[in-house]
Amino acid sequence: MRLVVIAVGRLKQGPERELAERYRKRFDDIGRKLGFRGLDIHEIPESRARDAQARIAEEAAAIRAAIPENSVLVTLDERGENVGSQALAQRLGRWRDQSIPSAVFVIGGADGLSPELGPNEKSRIAFGAATWPHQMVRVMLLEQLYRAATILSGHPYHRA
Incomplete structure (x- = not known):
């Protein structure tokens, strides 16, 4: 199974990008031993439309175009379920064992995600009730994916 993160907006050079890349590489290193084929990140440009609904619709179209067929779709939303590590x-282990080809995690733009993504959505998760900057959400998601891989492998990184 391949993991894909689709994020609206670009992560500019700097500490957030370096940290995100560090967790992506860590996941790749341990994930391949667990049957994961890698972790891809697709950045979707932010829409320049004048109103929020048009921006959401344009970004949703770009997101849908980037989602591989037969994927499990997980959206990140502050109103989502708080899921522990x-x-x-x-x-992730269950989806991998079910031979699902990919799990896609979507981080929306400043105006949020289109409800039209809902029919394909497997789950909606949150990192608490707080609103987080998108670059931090990406880093936290990548860290949690790496942590999930360490849990599946029995690595001591996660000590519960």
């Missing part, structure tokens, strides 16, 4: 690891 162990539970995320169990989901």
Whole structure:
């Protein structure tokens, strides 16, 4: 199974990008031993439309175009379910064992995600009720994916 992160907006050079890349590489190193084929990141340009609904619609079209067929879709939303690291690891392991080709994690733009993505959505998760900057959400997601891989492998990184 391949993991894909689709994020609206670009992560500019700097400490956030370096940290995100560090966790992506760590996941790749341990994930391949667990049957994961890698972790891809697709950046979708932010829409320049004048109103929020048009921006959301344009970004949703770009997101849908980037989602591989037969994928499990997980959106990140502050109103989503708070999922612990162990539970995320169990989901990834279950999807991998079910031979699902890819799990796609979507981070929306400043105006949020289109509800039209909903029919394909497997779950909606949150990193608490707080609103986080998109670059931090990406880093936190990549860290949690790496942590999930360490849990699945029995590595001591995660000590619960």
